[in-house]
Amino acid sequence: MPTFLSELSTLLGERYLLRQPADTAPYSLDWRQRYQGKPLAVALPGSVEQVAALVKLCQRHQVAIVPQGGNTSTCGAATPDDSGQQLIVCLRRLQQIRQLDAANHTLTVEAGATLLEVQQAAQAAGYLFPLSLASEGSCQIGGNLSTNAGGVAVLRYGTMRELTLGLEVVLPNGEILHALSGLRKDTTGLDLKQLFIGAEGQLGLITAATLKLFALPSAHATALLGVNDMDAAINCLNGLRQAFGERLSSFEVISHSCQQVITRHRPGQLPFTAPWLLLIELADSGNNILLNEQLVNWLARQNNILDGVIAQSEAERRKLWQLREEISELQKQDGPSIKHDIAVPTSALPAFVRDCAAALQAAFPSVRIVAFGHAGDGNLHYNVSFTRPGNTQLFDDENTVNELVYEQVYRVGGTLAAEHGIGQLKRHWLERYKDPQALTLMRLVKQAWDPQGLMNPGKWLSSHPLGKEDLGFCANTRSLPPQG
Numbered sequence: 442m443p444t445f446l447s448e449l450s451t452l453l454g455e456r457y458l459l460r461q462p463a464d465t466a467p468y469s470l471d472w473r474q475r476y477q478g479k480p481l482a483v484a485l486p487g488s489v490e491q492v493a494a495l496v497k498l499c500q501r502h503q504v505a506i507v508p509q510g511g512n513t514s515t516c517g518a519a520t521p522d523d524s525g526q527q528l529i530v531c532l533r534r535l536q537q538i539r540q541l542d543a544a545n546h547t548l549t550v551e552a553g554a555t556l557l558e559v560q561q562a563a564q565a566a567g568y569l570f571p572l573s574l575a576s577e578g579s580c581q582i583g584g585n586l587s588t589n590a591g592g593v594a595v596l597r598y599g600t601m602r603e604l605t606l607g608l609e610v611v612l613p614n615g616e617i618l619h620a621l622s623g624l625r626k627d628t629t630g631l632d633l634k635q636l637f638i639g640a641e642g643q644l645g646l647i648t649a650a651t652l653k654l655f656a657l658p659s660a661h662a663t664a665l666l667g668v669n670d671m672d673a674a675i676n677c678l679n680g681l682r683q684a685f686g687e688r689l690s691s692f693e694v695i696s697h698s699c700q701q702v703i704t705r706h707r708p709g710q711l712p713f714t715a716p717w718l719l720l721i722e723l724a725d726s727g728n729n730i731l732l733n734e735q736l737v738n739w740l741a742r743q744n745n746i747l748d749g750v751i752a753q754s755e756a757e758r759r760k761l762w763q764l765r766e767e768i769s770e771l772q773k774q775d776g777p778s779i780k781h782d783i784a785v786p787t788s789a790l791p792a793f794v795r796d797c798a799a800a801l802q803a804a805f806p807s808v809r810i811v812a813f814g815h816a817g818d819g820n821l822h823y824n825v826s827f828t829r830p831g832n833t834q835l836f837d838d839e840n841t842v843n844e845l846v847y848e849q850v851y852r853v854g855g856t857l858a859a860e861h862g863i864g865q866l867k868r869h870w871l872e873r874y875k876d877p878q879a880l881t882l883m884r885l886v887k888q889a890w891d892p893q894g895l896m897n898p899g900k901w902l903s904s905h906p907l908g909k910e911d912l913g914f915c916a917n918t919r920s921l922p923p924q925g
Contacts, residue, residue, distance in 0.1 A: 478521035497615030508642035510584030516864030552583030589639035591860035596817035658724035667715025692817030785855035
């Protein structure tokens with residue numbers, strides 16, 4: 442590899458090629474500290490042209506690329522293996538806002554910008570970019586796209602698929618796909634950008650995106666409510682949808698065991714507890730007083746709300762959201778857990794919550810289930826710990842726990858990956874639960890665009906080679922030609 446590294450250093454500049462273990466260490470360990478890799482080096486290109494040249498260089502030398510954004514992946518998608526042969530490519534230097542087209546309600550931004558920077562740029566121009574995540578200060582737009590990030594406002598605005606109009610992508614052959622369209626209607630063939638969103642860097646390196654902007658709400662009504670069970674939560678969700686329509690932007694749930702974690706690490710912060718807490722938010726034009734009055738009037742007609750508090754100021758609103766956003770970090774302090782980022786139809790959430798808990802408790806009587814998340818779109822972060830007293834054997838039970846959880850998820854028509862992706866953590870489960878024809882089609886796309894398997898190997902499909910039978914109906918297709 443000396444020749445490759447020498448050429449790469451010349452391309453990027455020595456300061457932008459990290460080789461020493463002390464320099465590469467922050468990039469080599471995932472956020473959960475579960476996956477530890479050993480990269481060949483960490484490359485920090487400063488332009489799309491450098492990214493393209495870098496990819497061509499990797500192709501010539503047969504060096505695998507592991508794309509990495511803010512390194513907030515929970516599934517090991519951005520972590521290299523321990524071979525010392527994979528190059529981490531971090532795009533944090535590509536962080537410019539290239540264009541904000543106010544009249545078209547679009548913003549074009551490079552992939553290395555953090556989500557918070559994009560939110561702030563939109564807000565400074567009087568607009569809203571609605572994707573909102575707990576990690577928004579560190580996660581990057583490229584990573585948000587690569588995992589089809591969702592967050593707390595999907596109920597109203599959708600995931601990154603719905604928020605993205607165009608992409609700029611460096612393909613595995615080093616060529617650049619120029620598709621930074623700001624169009625909302627375009628029927629000139631396939632919508633190719635959708636292949637890269639959610640692909641976890643397996644089909645190319647996203648270097649920029651054109652994103653939708655929305656009117657900035659001037660009024661919010663935010664409430665924390667207590668209910669007895671998930672049936673009551675979903676009844677409340679449906680009632681809010683009927684009463685407020687698209688003004689309902691967020692509907693989060695927090696289980697009682699999750700509340701206990703919050704109280705343990707942030708004592709006195711929860712105003713009350715209940716079997717389930719609902720954090721809801723309405724957003725609209727106009728003023729807070731009218732929107733709050735409408736919410737109060739609606740709540741007065743409900744008979745399944747145990748308790749509740751409505752934020753009376755922006756400070757109180759932020760305090761309620763801070764409690765929700767800190768859950769993942771607080772649970773991390775509380776010890777390890779077997780994490781699930783699952784989604785089911787909202788109508789199936791009560792049955793899933795009830796039946797999955799029963800199955801886990803039958804297998805592990807001491808189990809603790811910390812569930813919270815975006816119930817408005819059916820997405821729960823369903824985390825399991827204390828399968829045995831003292832938690833000392835937790836990950837020995839991981840396979841059994843996952844099987845119990847995923848069987849319940851798919852029994853009600855759900856998915857094992859809602860917004861965190863597959864990465865290294867779930868690839869064998871993807872093979873088990875994904876429709877075989879869908880897997881074959883995804884492999885065909887991977888084979889056609891990255892025949893050498895150099896883009897993020899070891900994640901989801903790259904570990905599953907195609908057989909001749911898979912290639913039978915496309916025998917005349919050709920892979921992307923090598924460049925350089």
